[in-house]
Amino acid sequence: MPRIVALTGGIASGKSAVSNRIADAGIPVIDTDVIARQVVKPGTPGLSRIVELFGPGILQSDGALDRRALRQRIFDSPAAREQLEAITHPLIRDQVTRDIQAAKEEPIILLVVPLLIESGLFGAADEVVVVDAPEAVQIERLRARDDISDEQARKILAAQISREKRLEAADHVIDNSGSWRQLEAQVDALLDRLQNRVQGRLQERL
Numbered sequence: 001m002p003r004i005v006a007l008t009g010g011i012a013s014g015k016s017a018v019s020n021r022i023a024d025a026g027i028p029v030i031d032t033d034v035i036a037r038q039v040v041k042p043g044t045p046g047l048s049r050i051v052e053l054f055g056p057g058i059l060q061s062d063g064a065l066d067r068r069a070l071r072q073r074i075f076d077s078p079a080a081r082e083q084l085e086a087i088t089h090p091l092i093r094d095q096v097t098r099d100i101q102a103a104k105e106e107p108i109i110l111l112v113v114p115l116l117i118e119s120g121l122f123g124a125a126d127e128v129v130v131v132d133a134p135e136a137v138q139i140e141r142l143r144a145r146d147d148i149s150d151e152q153a154r155k156i157l158a159a160q161i162s163r164e165k166r167l168e169a170a171d172h173v174i175d176n177s178g179s180w181r182q183l184e185a186q187v188d189a190l191l192d193r194l195q196n197r198v199q200g201r202l203q204e205r206l
Helices: 015-024 032-038 045-054 067-075 078-102 135-146 150-158 163-168 180-205
Strands: 003-009 029-031 108-112 127-132 172-175
Touching (some): 015 029, 015 108, 015 180, 029 078, 032 078, 127 163, 135 150
Parallel strands (some): 003 108, 029 108, 127 172
16 A cells, blocks of 8 residues: 655645645645545535535535635534534545545555644544644735735634644644745655655565
8 A cells, every 4th residue: 555645734834835846746646625625516415415504505606615605604613613524524535545545556645634633534644744834924825815814814723723733743844934945845855755765665575
């Protein structure tokens, strides 16, 4: 089986930049954010169950899920968030399992899970990589990306697990508070370590 490397990090920490760099190196990437969108597309059982739970008001005029409306419904309601996760998490987990099986001949698979620590999903990953950035940097990026206020950005960050707890779970930490070139160097160093580890494991079997 491949070595499963889970990549996580707080919102606006730079997970996509890191995963794209790793994908460019030829390592398969399974992104649970992408899967989370796929399992609630129009016509899927996932979307039907969400509409049953929250009502048709969380749909756009074209029948697609209105993510902004759904976020507003669950943001201040832990119970509603748990109900939503009870629908989506099993669907995501099943699809990830299928995707891993399809790539079982690969030596390494990168599994991108933004809420890895909070959700408890995929805790059996071989290694955990955390993309880290100071809260002030996250807020600045979040405000620029989503065109929201400082207060809104802080509320979003407060709803996630603390930076300290995320770092406690890390086998590798990538500091994304600097330049793009600095980030590239860290990702390339991580790739070297992972590939050397896989090579060592293969040699042990010979």
